[in-house]
Amino acid sequence: MKVDGDGRFVPATDDEVMEVEDLLEDDKSEKVEDAGQILECVPTEGTLFGKPRVKISNGLPQSEGDAGYTARLEYIEEVLQKVKREERLRLACGSLNYPSAYVDGDRKGSDQHGRLPVTDEKFQSQISLQEISHCSPSLNENHENEHGSLGNFLKHPDKSVESESSDAICTTSKPDFSMLKGDICLDNLSIRELHECFKATFGRDTTVKDKSWLKRRIAMGLTNSCDIPASSFIIKEGKFIEESSQNVVGVSTIPTAEALNIECSGSPTTYCLETKDHHHIEEIELDHGIEDQHEERAAVKRIRKPTRRYIEELSEVESREYVPKVISLNKSSVSDGVSANSIERPSKKVCSDRGRTVITRLDSLGGSGVQVPCVSRVRRSRPRKDIVALVFTLPDKDQNPSVKDTNEVEEKNLEEKPTDSGNASDDNAIIVPTPKSGSRRKHHRAWTLVEVIKLVEGVSICGAGRWSEIKKLSFSSYSYRTSVDLKDKWRNLLKASFAQTPVGEGMSSRKHVSVSIPEQILLQVRELAEMHAQIPPSNHGQGKLGGVSSGSNMHEISPAVCL
């Protein structure tokens, strides 16, 4: 992949975004790197996500651990490319005519010029078309070519696992690549790009302008773990590589097989490795984890005091814990022991039944932050297990366009990855112990985009129906999400994917329930559905299964087709 280093700047963008922000001072230093590099245009419209995925045919072990990672990464890359393209386009057009259109229409309402907001989709497709004419003379060509080019572009795990692993460890001095051979370095991305990545990863927008925060979040989402080094954000093979000469985290030195099972435990500063064979668990303490916390804490925006309602709900919902979200009025003060021992748990979030996030609470924190009179909810049992994917609520996000207040309270929930299965899980399971009546609700666990992607990935590998397989493969770390859940979710996805708005209409105002699920994913679902001859009941027109979708999947279960 080629990076255009001619130092073109991305004007307005960040400034525009960087509105008056309190507690973001530390971010200024990073501004410099906002000059974006521009990626080479690659003819990959439409097909995007999931296309050149992992080769499942060989059934190589590498993919089994986190096959979804590849998909996620690819998706991110696609998005980034798109962003860059748009960026270029803007520059080409004399810029500023397309102010912040890239940001969700629903967020921005209308721009400063009073132009009517264009729907995301429309805008993007517009871009795409133009770009297509510019960059890919032969767009409708066979996809094989495309695949080829992508091949160089992305490094597929299969070959890399062994040969590259050692490489990964030693390698340390190549600061200037942002994406290379399947690795991704979030460090070089502008806020805007980070925003897109965020959206791509979690399916929703964010308005957080703090780079560190964004990077961390995206990183977490991408790797499905919380072992995010403080220094840099280069993700390689789903693991982080520290660029600096700081202590090299154990991750990269861990045998791949095991590495795949890395899970966090106790606190973000601890790794818990679980070997398949043995039930071995060893923990490694890391010292930079602490400052991580500080960083993050400082980075995040302040929230408003919890309302009474909040408190009530909180007590009702014996919710799970989350990672510190909001807080700290001054980062420096936090520097004392506070986080050292009890690193996480500063804040809590509650989800209503519909999976919508309601509020955040700050358990008692060392002096800084708010203290919520939350009903005596002291954590019982051992410290929370790790945290993994950000919960973003699939449906809705349309709440209020005026980002100002609400947004920041966004669901930065972290789902915990129950390393412990079953009873041990204390609080999270909202299972009303009512053996008698028998009606216990499992507390709706909103599906994360990451999870959805994993699911799709799983289906593509194992095939629909083999839920337990998929469970083991892709969801081993999620103790909730039973095979049945997977099945149900798939069913829903199926329905959603084939329920595409028949006539392109009214999408603007009220987006559907599945809004947050990237079209690409739905597209993939559709493809898979077809392959498996899963035809949803009432599918009349089937909308547009045109060019892109069919034939573009040369991966999957039918090697015959590929060769």
Add this chain to the structure above:
DNA sequence: ATTAGGG
């Protein structure tokens, strides 16, 4: 124990 479906 897993799946498929209906509720």
Add this chain to the structure above:
DNA sequence: CCCTAAT
């Protein structure tokens, strides 16, 4: 999500 029937 839950529950049940069928494998």
